Structures are given as structure tokens and as C-alpha cells.
Amino acid sequence: MSSEASIEVWLDEMSSLVPRFVAEFEARHGYPPGEHYVARSTGRSSRDALAAILCDRSARNLIEFYSYVACVSLPDVGPGFFIQEAEEVVSGLRGAQPTCVSGPPDTPIVVFGSDGGGALFAIDRRTGAVIRLAGGSLLGAAYEVGKSELQVVARGFLEFLRSLRDGLE
Template identity: 35%
Template sequence: MDDTACVHQWGEEMARLAKEFSAGFEAARGYSPGEHEVPLASAEEGEAAVALLGHAGAAEALLEYYTQLGPVVLPDLGNGVWIDDASSVITQKEAGNYPNRLTGAVHDTVTVFGTDGGGGMYAISHTTGGVYHLTLGPSPATATTSI
């Protein structure tokens, strides 16, 4: 199975799990859940996102994600998980709100694509395609912004 098919399959499974999570949430927590969304992108949406992010130099693995999926909203999962839409990734980067370099124990170029609701960010490595969870606590690298 190619990477694009894996991303699509992951998105379908996450959408199913988000519905299941929401369905049992109120009984377990005593209040209604927020809106949980893991949308699959249409071909047109995927092409537009990839064009926008590709022009801005986003990591290849992130482009693969946006060909198949859109912004994820899971507000009740832990502190919450949000994966931005492509235009928000670019807007935040250009505004200097998201770092694009890690320096220290790890040296890497990254693209931040989401947040965890507790002040942390999710960033994808341009080198390996791996995902970093950048928290506000001590970390092996310092996140810096340079445009």
C-alpha cells in the first residue's frame, strides 16, 4: 500500500473512532462533547492544499497528508488535538507564530501543522518525515522561527 492510501485509510479509521468516542462521551463524562471532525479531503481540496503548502516549502510528508485529509478537530481528546487547514499553517508560519527550525540536541527544519490544546505544537520533520511534539517544558531542542 502506498503512503497516500495509508493516509486515506488512517483518516477513515480516525473518523470512525472520533464518532465512537463522541457517542460514549456524555455517558462517561456527564456533559456533551465538542464537535469532533476528521474530514477526508476532496481531490480539489487536496490539490489546492498541496499547491499552497508546496509553494511555501512544506515537508513532503505533510503534502501527502493534505492530499487526503483536511483539518482535524478533536477538542475532548486529552487537552485536545487540532490539525490546521493548509492556509492556517501558512498564515501562522508567515506571522512567526510557528517555529520552523529546531536547534540543540536536534537540528532540523520543521513545519508546524497542529496544536495539542495545552500549548504544545505538532511539527513534521523535513529530514525524516517524523512528527515532533513540541511542548512548553524542557525539550532536547530549541524551536526558532526564521522566515
């Protein structure tokens, strides 16, 4: 199955899982849920701007993702998951977010989301793995982390999306 088809299937599944998760949340947890949604993309201009800057093979699925999805908010799934809009990812690549993880060797990254508590989600531009950065320090474009502050959460972006879906099920 192509990444495009996988993302379309994921979006359809999430569109049915999110309302069910929200409807059952308070009964299960005893407090109301945060705002959960998967917003569909309404245009390709932001996706195209991202594609023009980010031509790595490792980020192909992230770029394709923005053809269908504008952003994601899942504050009560795991530690919380927020996928930024493509414009924010472009802004991050232009200096608003770290663009590498320092340490021998420096690792180029693209930040695409957060957990709402200070940790960032990024794609390792060398391997395509999705990493979670927490507790490091930002020095210019570099995010300095110790070994415990960088966690590989998925081997690739599609695997990361599947884990979000699994978190709702």
C-alpha cells in the same frame, strides 16, 4: 501500502470512529464532549501551495494528507489534537509559526497542529519525526526548548495518524 492508500484508509476509519467516540463520550466521562471532526478536503489549491513551499521528503506524507483532509479536531483524545488547515501551515512557514527548534544543532520544523493548551505539533524536517513542543519560548523563527520541552511522539506522520486513530478506539 502507499502513503496515499494509508491516508485514505485512515480517513475512512476516522469517519466511522469519531461519531462513535462522541456518542459514547458523555456516558463514560460524565460531561459532554468537545467538537470532534475530521473534515474532508474539498480542493487541492491549499495542498499545492504547501507542496510548492515544502519540498522535503520528510514532509511528503503531510502534503499528501492535505489531498484528503482539510483539518482535524479531537479535543478529548489524549491532551487534545488539532491539525490545522493547509493554509495555516503555509502561513506558519512564512513566519506565523516557528520554523526551527534552536539548540545545537538547529532543527528545521514545520508546525501543523496543536493540543489546544499551548503545545505545538511539528515535523522535524531532517528526520520526519513528529515532535511535540511545549513550554519553550519563541524568538523570531526559532522555538527555544530544553530537553524536557521537546518530545518525539511518532517516528513519522503516518505513525502519528495511527496513534490518533488508536486514541479513538
